[in-house]
Amino acid sequence: xxxxxxxxxxxxYIAHFxxxxxxERTGARVVYRPMFLGGVMRATGNQPPVAVPAKGAxxxxxxxxxxxxxxxxxxxxxxxxxxxxxxxxxxxxxDSDPALQARFIDAAFRHCQGIENGIDPADERDLAAMCExxxxxxxxxxxxxxxxxxxxxxxxxxxxxxxxxxxxxxxFFVGDELFFGHDRLDHVEEALMA
Amino acid sequence: xxxxxxxxxxxxYIAHFxxxxxxERTGARVVYRPMFLGGVMRATGNQPPVAVPAKGAxxxxxxxxxxxxxxxxxxxxxxxxxxxxxxxxxxxxxDSDPALQARFIDAAFRHCQGIENGIDPADERDLAAMCExxxxxxxxxxxxxxxxxxxxxxxxxxxxxxxxxxxxxxxFFVGDELFFGHDRLDHVEEALMA
Numbered sequence: 001x002x003x004x005x006x007x008x009x010x011x012x013y014i015a016h017f018x019x020x021x022x023x024e025r026t027g028a029r030v031v032y033r034p035m036f037l038g039g040v041m042r043a044t045g046n047q048p049p050v051a052v053p054a055k056g057a058x059x060x061x062x063x064x065x066x067x068x069x070x071x072x073x074x075x076x077x078x079x080x081x082x083x084x085x086x087x088x089x090x091x092x093x094x095d096s097d098p099a100l101q102a103r104f105i106d107a108a109f110r111h112c113q114g115i116e117n118g119i120d121p122a123d124e125r126d127l128a129a130m131c132e133x134x135x136x137x138x139x140x141x142x143x144x145x146x147x148x149x150x151x152x153x154x155x156x157x158x159x160x161x162x163x164x165x166x167x168x169x170x171x172f173f174v175g176d177e178l179f180f181g182h183d184r185l186d187h188v189e190e191a192l193m194a
Numbered sequence: 195x196x197x198x199x200x201x202x203x204x205x206x207y208i209a210h211f212x213x214x215x216x217x218e219r220t221g222a223r224v225v226y227r228p229m230f231l232g233g234v235m236r237a238t239g240n241q242p243p244v245a246v247p248a249k250g251a252x253x254x255x256x257x258x259x260x261x262x263x264x265x266x267x268x269x270x271x272x273x274x275x276x277x278x279x280x281x282x283x284x285x286x287x288x289d290s291d292p293a294l295q296a297r298f299i300d301a302a303f304r305h306c307q308g309i310e311n312g313i314d315p316a317d318e319r320d321l322a323a324m325c326e327x328x329x330x331x332x333x334x335x336x337x338x339x340x341x342x343x344x345x346x347x348x349x350x351x352x353x354x355x356x357x358x359x360x361x362x363x364x365x366f367f368v369g370d371e372l373f374f375g376h377d378r379l380d381h382v383e384e385a386l387m388a
Contacts, residue, residue, distance in 0.1 A: 044248045054361040167248040
């Protein structure tokens, strides 16, 4: 099962929180596929919910309820919509070390969505503070975030997501079948058990 | 609990199918509030999912899965997006006879969303055929559909929905709290039990 996400997306964070349980129940392996959500929106002509004021206002309340129901701590990031490319690119640069990568993904999600006064990932001081708090080598993370090959990997993931039908985040694929939204993980689970 | 809907909306039909069970479990009374979804979209600047081709393609598969999971027969209406105002206005004209109104709502939903080759409610022949099949007096229904006071009631419901924060259908209110989408009926149920 593939999980296409961007740290800018609060509902991707809710999904991230729910995935270990789903993996345990289904025996499925979750492949984390960072993408650039802004690029997906632009390529598909999709707009974020906040583009419609009434929808944006509702989403705040809806996401808070969704988070409370599953027991995850979700906080509005004051920098929203954050430029998360340093984090998504660094994540892709950790492909060769799955355990470190998993720890980095969880830290990046928490610092963007799970703590009060979430970080601005485009601000190197915020990135450095996160690395220090979570025990990552900031210089290494920054080098991975700036490496052209990780920039290219992020672009490739984003283009692949669009080519396979994604229009937002979180997007899940079971084989070629797309499921959109943390609130479709029950459908994902059913597909994995079929 | 108030249910704002339009017969043009497939997910409103899924919600309609699920509401009797919810009412039984919670003891809540469901107040059916027909509205003009096109007016809600226009007033809020919202766009239907089909405005984004990738989202429209996904929605077809997603709605089929949602319908299958709850056991309701959902069929794409060849006239989509139908002009449903004859049905919503006639529904409002039946306010004084709740039992007849409930039967009409169910019939209108089924003929728009639940049968193969659903009707075009703007076509009087289709409306007449539905009335004949379901045992409604076509002349009375047509008169209600054309009555200025029902036109006015529909406009008032639509404006009230927008004023209270709705931006699409189905929309539910528990008191002043808005819930959007058939897939939030679990939140509605929780709110009703609180």
